[in-house]
Amino acid sequence: MTKLYELPSPFDNETGTVLMLEPDWAKAGELRAQLLDESYPKPFVIDDGKSRFLYFNVRLMQSEMSLKAPNELALRYTQKMMAFLLFHPRPKRIELIGLGGGSLIKFCYHRMPGTQLTAVELDPNVIALRDTFLLPADDPRLQVVHADGADYLENTEKGIDVLLVDAFDKTGFAPSLANRQFFENAFAKLAGNGILVINLAGEKETYAGLIGEAMHVFDDQVIVISVPDDGNHILYAFKERYFEPRWRWLHNYAKELRAKFGLDFPAFAQKMERSTKLGLARREALRRR
Incomplete structure (x- = not known):
């Protein structure tokens, strides 16, 4: 260490x-x-x-x-980011922009052995703390890359199943990701049924307008839910051409996922369905113009 x-x-x-x-x-x-x-x-x-x-x-x-459970997700917002598993239960390739303490990448590494994982981090000092957070060493299915997330995404290969974005600096959401170009690159690099998941946190001004950009690029196929415990919002954008969630089936499947991963997928599914029916993504987008 x-x-x-x-x-x-x-x-x-x-x-x-x-x-x-x-x-x-x-x-x-x-x-x-x-x-x-x-x-x-x-x-x-x-x-x-x-x-x-x-x-x-x-x-x-x-x-x-x-310290007792270093590979579990301690923060509620990281748990809710994993709700993508309701729609894409067996991703082959997950890319994460923003390593932080490595919670998400560790959880996926230990719980999803068939998945190729790449974490992209701009700050070398964050990467230098990976041992402190007990992140496994790089191996054939895990790579931690020192790069700007937007630049990396522009140059990486297509076919990402899930793109997780949890990227912040001292002022809030990473500026290089807060624009339409980033969403267009994400859309282009996702697989046909790929999902973009973004943690929106910090000062609301730093991500104002992002929900609207996601709605534009992903043809309104966007769900936004709040995380009251942490003061965050989680945005899910779906590339699938005709994205129509089968909510009744998903509520049943959520119970299976809870048994497998130990996270409250039934609550996530309820919150996502309610958000969809109330049109919260569009309301948040209009409110933040």
Whole structure:
């Protein structure tokens, strides 16, 4: 495991130890001051003895890993991102933009042995923390790539079954992904029944308009659900030509998926059906113009 600099947490509301990508001779007082005034330039980890959390600053927690169950999905929004399995239960190829603490890629790696996985991460310091979050080493079915997500997508091969996007910087949603060009590239690179799943979080201004762009590019075949626990929204965009969910069948299938993966798929299916019937994606798109 990468040796990290350890510092008692200086934050009132986050107890434990701060783990930082710094040499042994770094000055604790200077690092503490940078953490508190949010000028510290790298991601850091807080370990409270039960979980490890990835932060860019203490206001925006990026990832959580339970030390007792490191391969499970601790945050509700990551669980809801897996709802794509209702519509595409056996993807051969999943690509993830935004590694974070690696929760999604680890879950897929351990639970879906037949799937080829690639995670694309812009920040080398995030990749440097992969051992801290117990991410497996690269192997024939798992690759972690250091690249800009938009550039990578433009140059990768077609045929992605599921494209997961969970990409943020200190200000919020990654700017290079917040435009129509990204959605058009995603549409082009997805397989015929491929699914794009995006975590929308942070300041709403950073992703305002994205839902409308997705609706335009994916011909209105978009579902948006909220994640009240985390303050996020999850967007699912479906490339399938005539996407018509069979909700009654899906509610039954959700029970099978819950038994297999341990996630609350019945609740996800209910929320997605309700969102579809209420037209929430269109309402959110209009509200954010």
